[in-house]
Amino acid sequence: MSELISLTKDGEVAVITVNNPPVNALSPGVPEGIASAIEAVSKDEDVKAVVLIGSGSTFIAGADIKEFGKVTGGEKKGGSLLPLLLAIEDCPKPTIAAIHGTAFGGGLEVAMAFHYRVAAASAQVGQPEVKLGIIPGAAGTQRLPRLAGVEKAVEMCAFGEPVKAKAAFECGIVDRIVEGDLLAGAVAFAREIIASGVTPQKSRERNDKLGDEQTNAPIFAAARDQARKTRRGQTAPVAAIDAVEAATKLSFNEGCKRESELFQQCLFGDQSKALIHVFFGEREVAKIPDVPKGTPTIGINKAAVVGAGTMGGGITMNYANAGIPVLLKETSQEFLDRGLATIRKNYSNSVKKGRFSQEVMDHRMALITPTLTYDGFEEADIVTEAVFEGMDLKKQVFGELDKVCKPGAIIASNTSTLNIDEIASVTSRPEFVIGHHYFSPANVMRLLEIVRGKATSKEVIATSMALSKKLKKVGVLVGNCRGFVGNRMLAPYGREAQFLVEEGAAPQDVDGALYKFGLAMGPIAMGDLAGLDVGWRIRKEYKHLEDPTVRHPLVADRLCEMGRFGQKTGAGWYRYDENRKPIPDPEVDKLIEQASAEAGIERRQIGEQEIVERTMYALVNEGAKILEEGYALRAVDIDIIYINGYGFPAWRGGPMWFADTVGVKNVYDRISEFHAQHGKVWEPAPLLKTLAEQDRTFADFDKGKITATA
Numbered sequence: 001m002s003e004l005i006s007l008t009k010d011g012e013v014a015v016i017t018v019n020n021p022p023v024n025a026l027s028p029g030v031p032e033g034i035a036s037a038i039e040a041v042s043k044d045e046d047v048k049a050v051v052l053i054g055s056g057s058t059f060i061a062g063a064d065i066k067e068f069g070k071v072t073g074g075e076k077k078g079g080s081l082l083p084l085l086l087a088i089e090d091c092p093k094p095t096i097a098a099i100h101g102t103a104f105g106g107g108l109e110v111a112m113a114f115h116y117r118v119a120a121a122s123a124q125v126g127q128p129e130v131k132l133g134i135i136p137g138a139a140g141t142q143r144l145p146r147l148a149g150v151e152k153a154v155e156m157c158a159f160g161e162p163v164k165a166k167a168a169f170e171c172g173i174v175d176r177i178v179e180g181d182l183l184a185g186a187v188a189f190a191r192e193i194i195a196s197g198v199t200p201q202k203s204r205e206r207n208d209k210l211g212d213e214q215t216n217a218p219i220f221a222a223a224r225d226q227a228r229k230t231r232r233g234q235t236a237p238v239a240a241i242d243a244v245e246a247a248t249k250l251s252f253n254e255g256c257k258r259e260s261e262l263f264q265q266c267l268f269g270d271q272s273k274a275l276i277h278v279f280f281g282e283r284e285v286a287k288i289p290d291v292p293k294g295t296p297t298i299g300i301n302k303a304a305v306v307g308a309g310t311m312g313g314g315i316t317m318n319y320a321n322a323g324i325p326v327l328l329k330e331t332s333q334e335f336l337d338r339g340l341a342t343i344r345k346n347y348s349n350s351v352k353k354g355r356f357s358q359e360v361m362d363h364r365m366a367l368i369t370p371t372l373t374y375d376g377f378e379e380a381d382i383v384t385e386a387v388f389e390g391m392d393l394k395k396q397v398f399g400e401l402d403k404v405c406k407p408g409a410i411i412a413s414n415t416s417t418l419n420i421d422e423i424a425s426v427t428s429r430p431e432f433v434i435g436h437h438y439f440s441p442a443n444v445m446r447l448l449e450i451v452r453g454k455a456t457s458k459e460v461i462a463t464s465m466a467l468s469k470k471l472k473k474v475g476v477l478v479g480n481c482r483g484f485v486g487n488r489m490l491a492p493y494g495r496e497a498q499f500l501v502e503e504g505a506a507p508q509d510v511d512g513a514l515y516k517f518g519l520a521m522g523p524i525a526m527g528d529l530a531g532l533d534v535g536w537r538i539r540k541e542y543k544h545l546e547d548p549t550v551r552h553p554l555v556a557d558r559l560c561e562m563g564r565f566g567q568k569t570g571a572g573w574y575r576y577d578e579n580r581k582p583i584p585d586p587e588v589d590k591l592i593e594q595a596s597a598e599a600g601i602e603r604r605q606i607g608e609q610e611i612v613e614r615t616m617y618a619l620v621n622e623g624a625k626i627l628e629e630g631y632a633l634r635a636v637d638i639d640i641i642y643i644n645g646y647g648f649p650a651w652r653g654g655p656m657w658f659a660d661t662v663g664v665k666n667v668y669d670r671i672s673e674f675h676a677q678h679g680k681v682w683e684p685a686p687l688l689k690t691l692a693e694q695d696r697t698f699a700d701f702d703k704g705k706i707t708a709t710a
């Protein structure tokens with residue numbers, strides 16, 4: 001019929017195939033093509049039933065997300081899929097959607113407009129729209145409760161998690177699981193329906209699973225409560241719940257109207273724009289201009305980790321979780337046992353919470369081989385070093401690894417600050433040395449900063465990027481500067497948080513404002529969690545390099561001098577009770593007031609807006625410098641780093657996207673004011689100035705619309 005849609009016949013069963021790689025999205029032409037194929041077969045007397053299937057690796061994975069930006073940007077008019085789906089559903093002959101891969105979003109909505117759904121055992125269905133800041137827009141919130149019941153529909157529409165074929169069958173979304181060839185199974189199912197002579201029921205006409213006010217009210221209340229807690233600040237999950245609730249209170253047509261209103265509100269809101277930016281950003285970061293797709297990679301079949309501390313243990317779990325056998329080396333039996341005990345405890349907790357079975361845990365533990373020697377390292381394809389942070393020790397370990405590792409093995413360092421080139425310099429193979437900067441807890445946090453040294457080979461970079469995917473991480477390539485991207489930006493951010501405290505805000509005011517902004521945790525509480533002593537030691541070591549003409553925060557050092565290192569000592573900026581709840585401490589207030597007096601600062605009331613601007617714009621200004629210096633490839637790479645490694649709210653799109661939404665010029669003007677008030681630490685990044693002058697955004701920078709700087 002068209003390149004996107006083909007129509008064939010298998011006897012009396014018509015087969016419509018969607019062919020829109022890579023994911024058969026509902027791009028312009030696809031829904032229309034399906035509808036006209038349905039219209040054609042409706043008139044064809046030889047056809048008694050219809051099967052819809054996707055070509056390639058998946059059924060329809062949803063609406064074409066690229067189209068949303070065109071609609072909100074005013075480039076084209078948005079249209080609803082719903083009229084086409086209603087026409088499809090009205091087909092007088094039985095229609096069957098055959099699902100493999102993923103039937104997501106609009107894909108599931110299409111499938112639910114078909115009379116029956118059969119699925120391959122490995123298939124998944126879902127309404128993940130909320131992850132893009134929107135809700136289902138083509139009756140998903142109205143049909144799903146009719147097929148799967150209200151509770152399942154609320155869960156799927158409000159939280160967006162996929163449902164596997166078996167569970168979809170159990171709750172009524174799918175009518176049959178097909179083992180073996182899906183198309184053959186779907187055609188056989190179609191023949192059974194023809195033979196049975198039953199008139200298929202349209203899902204929009206089913207009301208038997210919609211429950212009543214009494215049974216539904218607690219379901220909606222619980223979902224709203226969960227959304228408040230787990231999707232803090234986000235509008236789409238609440239809108240999705242409202243839309244499903246409408247299904248239980250209004251007719252199908254009226255419910256669809258309500259869904260459409262809520263969909264439009266979400267689509268044109270800032271959150272969906274930000275989350276769509278993040279969706280494409282997570283895929284964009286995999287694209288490295290000089291390391292194209294198809295660059296040869298090294299097979300990673302065996303791994304080794306050096307150091308079984310906080311990070312080494314988590315990194316070891318990442319390999320075991322991915323099914324890669326891993327050696328774990330320590331310096332003493334005691335440390336090795338301690339490291340393994342932590343790994344075991346983490347896995348046991350997951351088993352207790354029902355995340356996976358004891359059998360899975362046993363299998364993962366069996367993949368980990370503890371050792372006190374380098375025996376077996378000669379077989380590893382990759383070694384990740386996670387020993388204490390110190391150049392001399394890192395050099396010693398890399399020298400040893402260079403001797404024991406086979407030629408062609410990757411040697412990665414998890415250093416958070418040290419120079420990768422200097423570490424690589426002690427080896428005979430700097431092209432195989434790279435930074436793999438995981439974030440604590442390494443088995444949980446999704447970010448992996450991949451640090452490119454000056455000699456690191458393209459093959460090693462391509463392998464690292466592919467490995468990050470295998471380990472279920474988001475790998476972002478960064479350059480080799482102090483703190484790389486994430487931690488380098490954290491320095492001015494933390495500095496401003498402390499300055500605000502010295503100028504008059506209480507620690508809980510600063511944390512509170514940023515928590516309200518959407519961060520998982522404020523910067524002061526984060527310092528207490530990470531341990532204040534780490535920064536204190538570094539500051540003492542590098543005291544001689546400090547610029548005496550700029551202001552430095554005073555309180556953190558004082559807290560450390562008092563032995564208040566944060567949560568680990570039960571007290572830092574806050575006191576902690578046995579549940580690790582932070583409690584503001586009058587002793588700290590006194591200390592802060594003293595520090596303010598010593599620095600000659602007159603304390604004042606500081607509002608939430610200033611707290612957000614001072615801290616967020618400090619991130620943005622440093623991010624702009626990093627971008628200009630080339631240590632991040634794109635602004636969106638910085639956004640993805642902050643969202644996945646630092647608890648930045650995805651619905652704000654990351655710090656650089658946030659600056660775009662505020663307006664780069666506004667950010668620049670405010671930074672210029674801070675510069676005048678607070679001195680050279682606030683010198684605006686030249687790139688920021690250029691963007692502001694040319695009325696451009698960081699997104700424009702990424703699109704190559706601007707390259708020159710002031």
Ligand code: 3HC
Pocket residue numbers: 022023025061062063064065066081102104105106107109128129132135136137138140280283284
């Ligand atoms: N629209 C446009 N492009 C899409 C897309 C979509 N729905 N889904 C995936 N893509 C693109 C990706 O950007 C990527 O492009 P690239 O190669 O140029 O970077 C390519 O397809 C492959 O995607 P992945 O790298 O993500 O491939 P995976 O195999 O890892 O994952 C997937 C496949 C599970 C389908 C995943 O892509 C996914 O979750 N996609 C989004 C699904 C979704 O959110 N659907 C709902 C859309 S909104 C909607 O339907 C509204 C409706 O209610 C009206």
Ligand code: NAI
Pocket residue numbers: 306307308309310311312329330331335386387388389390393397414415416417437438439440
């Ligand atoms: P840690 O102190 O918890 O663990 C380090 C482990 O290395 C200790 O168990 C020690 O016994 C072991 N070790 C020391 N020398 C060794 C050797 N020669 N051979 C084998 N094992 C040896 O430290 P942590 O926090 O795990 O940090 C490790 C590295 O990860 C550091 O470079 C750090 O900068 C980096 N990092 C730390 C993060 C954190 O939040 N803790 C986050 C990201 C990176």
